[in-house]
Amino acid sequence: MPAVCSQWRLISEARKRRSRIMFSGRLAAVLYLIFWVENGRADTSTSCWMAGNQSCMDPEPYLLVGLRNVILRINLDGGGQQRLASGVGNAVLMDFHYREGRVYWVDTHTGVLSRVDLDGTHSQKLLSLGKGISGLAVDWRENSVYWSSRKTGTIRRADTDGHDVKTVLRDLTRPSSVVIDPNAGYVFWLSAGVTFSIQRSDLTGALITTVLKTPDSMLCLAADAVDRKLFWIRHGVNGLSTLGSCDYNGNGVNVINQRLSRRKSPKMSLFWDYVYVTDSASQSVMRVNRNTGEPPEKVNSKKMPSVPADVKVIHLRNQPVVETRAAFTPVCETDECVNVCSSSSGHCKCKPGFALSKHGDSCEDINECALWNHGCSLGCENVPGSYFCTCPEGYVLLADHRTCREMKPCVENGTLCEHACTHTVEGDVCVCPVGSSLHPDGRSCTGCVSVDRGGCSQVCVTLSPGRWECECQPGYQLQPDGKQCKAPGPPALMLFANMVDVRIVNVDGSDSRSLMNESKRSIMTVDYDPVQNRVYFADTERRQIESVSVDGGETEVLITDLVSPEGLAVDWINRRLYWTDRGVSSVSRSRLNGLESTVLIHDKLLQPRDVAVHPQAQRIFWTDVGFPVAVWRAGLDGEDRTVLMGSGLVSPCGITVDHNTHTLYWTDIGAGSIGSAGLDGSHRHTLTLEQVGLPFDVAVFEDTLWFTNREDNHIYHLDKRTGSDAEQLGVDSVQPASLVIVHPLIKPGADLCLHGNGGCSQLCESRLGLVRCSCHSQHVLSADGKTCLHVQSSSSSSSSSSSSSPSTGSGDGEWSDRVKNKSLNDESSPLSLSSVGEPFTEKMVSDQDECFSLSCDVNAQCVLEDGGSVCRCLIGFTGDGQLCMDIDECVTGLAECTSPQSECVNTPGGYYCHCGVGFNTDGRHCIDVDECRLELHRCDVNAVCVNTLGGYECRCRVGSTGTGFSCSAVF
Template sequence: MRTVLIWENLDRPRDIVVDPVGFMYWTDWGANPKIERAGMDASSRVVIISSNLTWPNGLAIDYQTERLYWADAGMKTIEFGNFDGSNRQVLIGTQLPHPFGLTLHEDKIYWTDWQSKSIQSADKMTGLGRSTLAENLENLMDIHMFHRHRTTQSPCLVNNGGCSHLCLLAPAPKGSSCACPTGINLQTDGKTCTPLMTTDGLAVDSVGRKIYWTDTGTNRIEVANLNGSMRKVLIWRNLDSPRAIALYHEMYMYWTDWGEHAKLERAGLDGSDRVVLISNNLGWPNGLAVDKAGSQLLWADAHTERIEASDLNGLNRRTLVSPVQHPYGLTLLGPHIYWTDWQSRSIQRADKTSGANIITVRSNLPGLMDIQAVDRVNLDGSEMETVVSQGLKTTDGLAVDWVARNMYWTDTGRNTIEVARLDGSARKVLVNNSLDEPRAIAVFPSKFLFWTDWGHIAKIERAHLDGSDRKVLINTDLGWPNGLTLDYDTRIFWVDAHLDRIESSDLSGQLRQILVSPVSHPFALTQQDRWIYWTDWQTKSVQRVDKYNGRNKETVLANVEGLMDIIVVSPNRQTTNHCGVNNGGCTHLCFAKTNSFVCACPDEPDDRPCSTSCTDKIGGAEGCLQNNVISAPHEGLHISYVIGGALTVLAILILIAVYIIYHKKSKFADPGVSNLTYSNPSYRTSTQEVKIETAQKPPIYNQLRYKKEGVGEGSYTKEKIRIVEGVCLLSGEELYWEDLKQLKVCRGSGLHACMRTDTVSLQASSASLDDTETEQLLQGDQSECSSINTAMATPQRHSAHPDTGWAPNRKPSTESEV
């Protein structure tokens, strides 16, 4: 039997001692260190010492002198005082490396020290006569002295103080009080608790939203709605010791009974059509599971030491695994069965059809009872599967980047923040230092990752989605920052369960303001439209307020037990990032940044080669933004190498361009021939060699101009052209050229397309040429058009080419001449 006495205004409670007269004392080394006292029934609580404390650890009571002793690892002292905190004195001061546990016996005080790894003693009155009793002891924690003469009288020793369940000592004049285990209430007589349920088996109908359970104390099978309402007894006759229960949602419930006549039964979900399926060769049928896909029933028997199976009607009975030492809980996941074993204290697994390939999943787990699989499901409850099951201790916060399809979580047991793909693959630790108690986590898919830490120094932090550029946003005036949510437009919101308020700031931790205060015990929160929603442990409700001013507070849902997290899923909270298409071209993990993204590899390699660079071979032309790929921290080339290489390539391209311009001027310029000029804006192209079929003429880009010497400026021909391949002037009034960008052949007079394939409309102006102005612009005969073929010429598809307009009537200087 277990009950909670005190849960409010506790930060870091550490040691606790009790005085048989009815008081208990404890230390709290949180943000406001203190030593408190209360009755052993939680009454008359009071802070007795709150000054000159840093890390108050061990406590001890001297019953003879009625003194309270404590060790402070921060002050490096052992002190004592009266039970009410008065007459405080230092026994041993500033000479102790790191005292932790503390106890007393007769005239000696004993303590453990973390740093010296020893157990020491001294005189309890003077602190003199120090000696080391043991040393070189790893992982020293608390220390206690037990002695046969340390006994006392208690009113709870006689008939349990008249209490039906828990008898607790209390200060005079009360002496004692009765209490009940968590989950049941004390009746009006102050002595008796409501009848205790002995629930053994539990099953949930996720479709009908009902919960079914077996009660071995009352020998009943009951059902209720998920919120506990509409409770009803379904079966109560001919039950001896009902244990496991499982549902076949279409029509039946199954249960085991390990009473004097063990059996396995079936009935409708309303308790009707009850039938005994198996009643022979059963001992202690414990775990039970229904394999819907395989249309079979599976159960574990701790007496016969077997795991068996049958058809859903009890026929075709067969043994899957034998022997098993003491199986208890049983469940199904994918192609395997999992079961708990009391004797080996382990979780084991085997194939569900053959019982082969038995392995131990986890061991050294005392007190194993039932087992269930922790999975992910669709919002409609379909397609359940396990995502991550190994290397976890105390996972607390969870956030999903639904655009890049990554999930992030905090593990307060391992003090890490990790990431993986939504299927659990490509797992990677992002943050593993300077974390104390990481809790809530929120993701801004196009920018940042935010999380709260309610450790010794509470704080709210931010980093890029790959864990880089980590920054503490807020670390002052925080208690227990629990829930966290983002308003993508402007702000972050969080709840503080210690300071009992909801606050917000901008995305950089500035412009901080209190939205709601006080609130009872807020835990999680989320945002939708103009509302902030949060869960409250104390009021057992979901509430909301206006996110702009904290007004219009209202309760959305009330009387809900065990409220934890809350999430809003809405089409209005969608965004995009570079990883949204084809994972950004990354092989494993893609992390979006403000205007780019990062490829990264998991901590443990899988069967796929990993690259921290994005290539067309990996991502394809649509999902691979090569110029935005940056190596993850400590992976790939250093950024200085990348910049140096880019500058080298740029210098080479400039030299080549200068050479080509000079070469063309010297080869093709002729004062007696009309000149066709063009400008060449920068663009990305392949490094493959340009092959020319006839004369060595470079491709022409962006603008095509024709100028006849001595003709006025109004007689120019201009065409907005992306990529010109070949140009020729035929006898007559037409000038022809090829536009690779728009895939068509065009001509000048009246301008129209001769040929086109999959083209867009071409906007241009033109001027006509008369017969006397017809000249051959490029080498070759008048009736022959020279062509230039370029391999892999790939200008940037989305860059804008500048329009330089018409050249004035002057000799070209910076433009190439043909």
């Protein structure tokens, strides 16, 4: 080691006689790599420099910090601050080129890319990148600059002089934090789609793959080009910011939950064992050990004048140059080919549309549009590995995807085309919007921008014009057909207002039971809260809003003195209740406990009927059956009100939101139809009228719509896109009105830990509609999945016994001991976890945790036991957990249908006792419906109704004669 250090002393003395930047950028780079490759690796850890050991620390690393219109150079210990550049803008993104000795930055407000030498000289504006820039990275090997744009959904590149601009990736979902490793041949970026994820591509824009998905917001990304690891920061659980890492393939995930505040747009840079992070709360740069998760420390002792916009550690280690083998060298066995390796020659080769790079180990895109053999009649646009044809304004692309024709009105068949029609010499031809393809029927279109959304159940992702793929929302599973999304876990249930009560039933209509202890009601609307498992409903006869447990029992009156409450919706995230009162023409809001009731909207309303809420979109929607009829939209506070649909409606009634596709569905009982549209009123579509009768209300889950039909007082379900396959449910009901589906995934974003800490005795995490409990150090989770047991010696057993009881152990609706004096309905300050112990490390980041890796059957659930996680079949199924078969309770004699009027009907995972007309069921028995008392009969006004078993009789009064349904006076 002394010999190594003496070499670095000579370098240090030489640098005093030369330009510091030029020397470190060339000679020091060569010497540094020599020592790096040899066994005698120099001590270049950050502790060496910070300890002041000048003999072993050349070249010295330092920080560049973007700070309120300037870029500062700062030592790793926070000292030696120097201004490198000024006039850079208040919001900058930076990266550097060590061998060139330059730093590049973009002012995100103006979109201008600039550069300056690392000694502060030769400042130069290079290129206007446009606004919406969300990431900047330098390819120090090919001398290129990459940038991402949220606004355009692209990643582009140019050379370091600002020339030769190319689009590398397009049609991305809000890309940001772009990162380059030219040695590995990869570009990485964050995607803020329906699921936050880390995406990867080669440097040509081909071979796109998802590295990692997470249900939480990912804030920034960095890469260690030496260890080939990715590091990221995301919003963690309970206010913690999470530092995570994985390899370039998404494996070896390690996550540390740091006790850090939620930062606004943090940026980070790596160097050895530390991550340097900008902190908006303290206006400083923090240093965090990326391996141990030790408490962070400030680099700068004093608060900076403003929030640091970006930070970079300048050192050769962050931009290593790895020499590649010649193109003729067999490299298949070394796994150095980025794309495809030829097994016959041992050389790297490329897929069609790509050519081998000059280094021989990666593939570069071929620009087919420049070769003039592409076949496009007018315009051509190149994409990685391929190309597509385009047409100028006023022209349309025909079904061959190559020929452009001038848009001309059709003579005869224009009304037969789904999108548009143009007249050609061959006749009238249907055409589709850009990004869609003409269906084989020659009339309809398919694609992400078409009505069928490319056939996707939830999310349609455009790959290129005419090419797309389907994805699912977090928690859902894409089916083998590549289009449908199914929800794993417990089966869904249905809640519906039955006019006389509220009932819960399986979605196939089986196992219906009432939540009420009494059935003398007039209930038209119902909704539920997944956090507290409470059902909310309005009774129009008693003119009040009440709630009841989803398990049934006594009801709680929340709001009184209403006139005609007919619509109701629960905001499960912001903990609010919305309702319409048709009697006073208003839309109102309160807390879920009924307090702070206020009228949001009153003017310009006539007869508001139903209301729905979309908490993530910060919007409420309601129907108005007054004149003129309309479907309305407003903010959660009632502001920004607008008419979404004001034409083509007769009597709009029920309304709901599909949170997976961000689609509105409403019923029109006057027109006998169900309609759908985007949240902005676009892409309006009406289901076929013959299928739905007189629809009163509608609910949606997966690919199915359920609706109540006032024509025959039954519940039906059908396909949500086509309106086909309508089928009546065999559910016992009186007059079904409003209905909702109950499932952990149907109301995304619910924080189940708010109420009673989710039932967990210590740490609670709410994920995808389910609660996951965990424990502090020196505790283990018991078999019930909620209680934490202290790992203790016999001498301390008595002192820790209290720590093993869950906070909701009483089960009587009280909160944990810390807040047991607080009312259940007092939501002003939700349960805080600020008193939990030290940060803990978990080994997963996405919803693919230990349970998901077991591949449990769809009719099974993962259970945490002392020996680990196991698959258990759900009740009503039998098997080993990987394969679960339905038990036929009707055949095996397990069913308890005891009434003579009941019939046992087997269903997946259960059964139900079907009762005939004139009976209701409590799940086992058939109970006669007293049509006379409930005034459900059709007796004449001059007749007396007499209840019978399963029916009723109408008897004309004395002095009248007739059938009872029609009585006339006897003269």
